[in-house]
Amino acid sequence: xxxxxxxxxxxxxxxxxxxxxxxxxxxxxxxxxxxxxxxxxxxxxxxxxxxxxxxxxxxxxxxxxxxxxxxxxxxxxxxxxxxxxxxxxxxxxxxxxxxxxxxxxxxxxxxxxxxxxxxxxxx
Amino acid sequence: xxxxxxxxxxxxxxxxxxxxxxxxxxxxxxxxxxxxxxxxxxxxxxxxxxxxxxxxxxxxxxxxxxxxxxxxxxxxxxxxxxxxxxxxxxxxxxxxxxxxxxxxxxxxxxxxxxxxxxxxxxxxxxxxxxxxxxxxxxxxxxxxxxxxxxxxxxxxxxxxxxxxxxxxxxxxxxxxxxxxxxxxxxxxxxxxxxxxxxxxxxxxxxxxxxxxxxxxxxxxxxxxxxxxxxxxxxxxxxxxxxxxxxxxxxxxxxxxxxxxxxxxxxxxxxxxxxxxxxxxxxxxxxxxxxxxxxxxxxxxxxxxxxxxxxxxxxxxxxxxxxxxxxxxxxxxxxxxxxxxxxxxxxxxxxxxxxxxxxxxxxxxxxxxxxxxxxxxxxxxxxxxxxxxxxxxxxxxxxxxxxxxxxxxxxxxxxxxxxxxxxxxxxxxxxxxxxxxxxxxxxxxxxxxxxxxxxxxxx
Numbered sequence: 001x002x003x004x005x006x007x008x009x010x011x012x013x014x015x016x017x018x019x020x021x022x023x024x025x026x027x028x029x030x031x032x033x034x035x036x037x038x039x040x041x042x043x044x045x046x047x048x049x050x051x052x053x054x055x056x057x058x059x060x061x062x063x064x065x066x067x068x069x070x071x072x073x074x075x076x077x078x079x080x081x082x083x084x085x086x087x088x089x090x091x092x093x094x095x096x097x098x099x100x101x102x103x104x105x106x107x108x109x110x111x112x113x114x115x116x117x118x119x120x121x122x123x
Numbered sequence: 124x125x126x127x128x129x130x131x132x133x134x135x136x137x138x139x140x141x142x143x144x145x146x147x148x149x150x151x152x153x154x155x156x157x158x159x160x161x162x163x164x165x166x167x168x169x170x171x172x173x174x175x176x177x178x179x180x181x182x183x184x185x186x187x188x189x190x191x192x193x194x195x196x197x198x199x200x201x202x203x204x205x206x207x208x209x210x211x212x213x214x215x216x217x218x219x220x221x222x223x224x225x226x227x228x229x230x231x232x233x234x235x236x237x238x239x240x241x242x243x244x245x246x247x248x249x250x251x252x253x254x255x256x257x258x259x260x261x262x263x264x265x266x267x268x269x270x271x272x273x274x275x276x277x278x279x280x281x282x283x284x285x286x287x288x289x290x291x292x293x294x295x296x297x298x299x300x301x302x303x304x305x306x307x308x309x310x311x312x313x314x315x316x317x318x319x320x321x322x323x324x325x326x327x328x329x330x331x332x333x334x335x336x337x338x339x340x341x342x343x344x345x346x347x348x349x350x351x352x353x354x355x356x357x358x359x360x361x362x363x364x365x366x367x368x369x370x371x372x373x374x375x376x377x378x379x380x381x382x383x384x385x386x387x388x389x390x391x392x393x394x395x396x397x398x399x400x401x402x403x404x405x406x407x408x409x410x411x412x413x414x415x416x417x418x419x420x421x422x423x424x425x426x427x428x429x430x431x432x433x434x435x436x437x438x439x440x441x442x443x444x445x446x447x448x449x450x451x452x453x454x455x456x457x458x459x460x461x462x463x464x465x466x467x468x469x470x471x472x473x474x475x476x477x478x479x480x481x482x483x484x485x486x487x488x489x490x491x492x493x494x495x496x497x498x499x500x501x502x503x504x505x506x507x508x509x510x511x512x513x514x515x516x517x518x519x520x521x522x523x524x525x526x527x528x529x530x531x532x533x534x535x536x537x538x539x540x541x542x543x544x545x546x547x548x549x550x551x552x553x554x555x556x557x558x559x560x561x562x563x564x565x566x567x568x569x570x571x572x573x574x575x576x577x578x579x580x581x
Contacts (some may be wrong), residue, residue, distance in 0.1 A: 016550035086389030
């Protein structure tokens with residue numbers, strides 16, 4: 001189990017109230033959300049700019065736009081991530097079949113457990 | 124021995140003399156005629172079979188044969204004979220019988236064809252019935268010869284699929300290259316399935332086609348089956364093809380709608396959870412929490428109600444959303460003289476933006492009621508909006524919420540609207556890409572919102 005303390009997190013979630021709730025919950029665990037964005041373009045922009053990201057949380061559907069380009073970029077950078085979704089598992093892009101996914105509505109406790117047990121990226 | 128062959132042959136044989144009287148008749152022919160062989164001898168056909176059609180003309184031909192020696196082959200004789208009923212038919216060959224060079228009589232070989240004709244006629248009727256059935260079906264029935272690679276049958280329903288102006292009616296073949304009609308992406312899979320049929324398997328598969336005379340790609344569901352010959356070799360395959368474009372499109376639309384509904388519902392539950400949590404953070408006691416939480420839930424419900432009245436690709440207008448929120452607090456201009464609205468009706472909103480925008484308008488309204496223009500009799504609230512065109516057709520809705528003549532003392536100056544203001548100042552930019560300018564001025568709140576409204580109807 002890894003500690004979230006001091007982790008730098010990228011949060012991609014279009015629903016502001018959910019993003020706000022997650023940001024505050026993560027802060028209570030000692031992590032900091034260094035980027036909180038609602039679109040693929042903004043997420044890719046943050047990835048290009050932020051010096052270091054330890055973890056990412058991605059909502060799959062961003063107002064109709066799939067988040068997968070961000071997932072692809074994260075995978076290339078070996079940044080571990082997980083998905084949040086209002087969809088069932090079978091709607092997933094098969095390229096990311098092994099990525100953990102939490103179905104909304106999520107509780108902060110489940111999110112914390114999932115983040116702590118997220119598999120490390122391959123060396 | 125020849126006598127024995129003559130009488131026992133399973134085919135009718137007869138000999139007439141030059142006066143066209145029976146000289147010999149074998150058992151087979153006598154049986155066909157319903158008489159004994161002996162009853163024929165010395166009589167002419169005209170005596171024995173007055174009901175045969177065209178007998179006089181036939182007898183004329185016999186007389187001519189006696190002169191020319193030219194045999195008559197494949198003569199169809201129809202009619203009735205003694206005692207065996209009508210509607211019978213025979214196939215007959217007539218030839219001159221010579222002794223030395225002189226023609227002394229006529230011989231005949233007779234085969235009864237009544238049963239064969241009946242079966243043939245039944246086949247023709249049955250095939251006509253099948254064709255009628257095939258033509259009436261909206262499915263395309265087809266039969267293909269794998270040796271010649273040609274269609275032996277292709278039902279007319281294909282014509283309605285192709286287009287009205289493809290020539291060919293009834294039995295006339297419809298000419299088109301079906302292999303080329305299958306879209307390239309589906310071609311290999313479709314051929315692989317049909318190859319299985321040649322190996323003796325039945326298959327049902329779907330593929331897309333672009334048919335001549337049609338611009339839209341259609342979905343075809345095809346069931347194909349082998350029709351092996353008696354030797355077990357498949358030289359023909361049959362099939363039933365259906366245009367399932369509408370079914371597939373409806374199915375895709377439904378899946379999309381269900382997915383969207385599921386997404387929205389789960390999102391909404393997350394929002395409710397977040398609203399509860401954040402309301403709890405700012406509530407000193409449960410009573411305050413209950414009142415604030417209920418109000419926010421009502422605002423969310425109003426937005427959901429408006430959304431649920433929409434059908435298909437309809438979109439909600441800003442003025443509807445604003446008026447619904449103000450109406451919930453009796454704050455429409457017709458109910459409250461302090462309020463003025465000024466802006467065009469019918470500016471369409473993105474449906475993903477409605478929930479957050481509704482909550483933001485709710486926060487502005489409740490703040491005005493608790494601490495702002497709607498808490499003071501002499502104050503004013505003016506809300507004006509317009510659509511402004513931006514770069515590249517990216518139109519924006521610009522809303523100016525202006526409270527004036529608010530005495531900024533006491534509750535007017537207090538700014539314990541942290542959460543609502545946060546939603547407006549951070550939530551709208553985050554979720555809607557809005558630009559915000561929220562200020563507490565000397566005489567009330569001034570809030571300028573500019574949000575993208577570009578929506579291209581599907």
